[in-house]
Amino acid sequence: MTRQEIETRWGMPVSDIAKDIAAQGLSMIHAAQVFGIHKDTLVRMLSEDEVVVRFERVSIRSAVSLREGMPFWQYVSLKVDEGKSRKEVAALVGQSYKGFMHTMEQNPDLDPFPCHHVARAWLLDTGETIVAACKRMAKNGLSLSMAARVIGYKHRTALRDALEARGAFLDWHDGRKRPKVTL
Structure with missing residues (x-):
């Protein structure tokens, strides 16, 4: 989504919308998800406007919990039950495959994927x-x-x-x- 599409859809500048999202205590990842863009694209848009917005730092697990309305591990289990692969779930939670595998390795008791691995x-x-x-x-x-x-x-x-x-x-x-x- 381009800056123009975002501003047309929301009826205000990207920087103002981002400030409102940050004021709600949400992270840059949440703001980017609201706009339907990557967080790096949002950073570029805000720097072009020469606007500094202070977002809360939120972990990916917290972001997924807020977005999906359920605990991270419950969401991952749900996706496993739907037959999703590790790569698909990693993409759904917004993590790289390598990062997702690291999360699974660090939490082996919570890893819901089948034991064939x-x-x-x-x-x-x-x-x-x-x-x-x-x-x-x-x-x-x-x-x-x-x-x-x-x-x-x-x-x-x-x-x-x-x-x-x-x-x-x-x-x-x-x-x-x-x-x-x-x-």
Whole structure:
């Protein structure tokens, strides 16, 4: 939606509408959702007007709760019951897939997605996250391929992607025999 479309629809300048939304104690994310635009677009529009608007900082979970009228985890569970994937739910709550996966990893007891996911199954079996397990395995000299097989991934790329989605970038042994060092 363009500035002109917003101002025509609302009958007032974007900056005035944004000030009213901020006065209600809502966040910039809420304001952008009201306009149907991305928050970066709203920032650009306000900076073009040379207007400073102080919005409340609201977490994504709080924003979803306010917008949907139910707790965040209840909303996520509802979407899972509707058959939505993790990527679809991440988009619906306004989070990147990587950020959403991090939220799920940090709250494994609240994660409503089916247990067919390897990382969740590992957590339920061992009580250890895959990030913690991989840090331990990398420290002990295992290769990425070996760690993938131990955890239950079919290929090391899947484990690497899962770790990167959770913000973990580890140094792995390359799997070859280490040379003997004589002093």
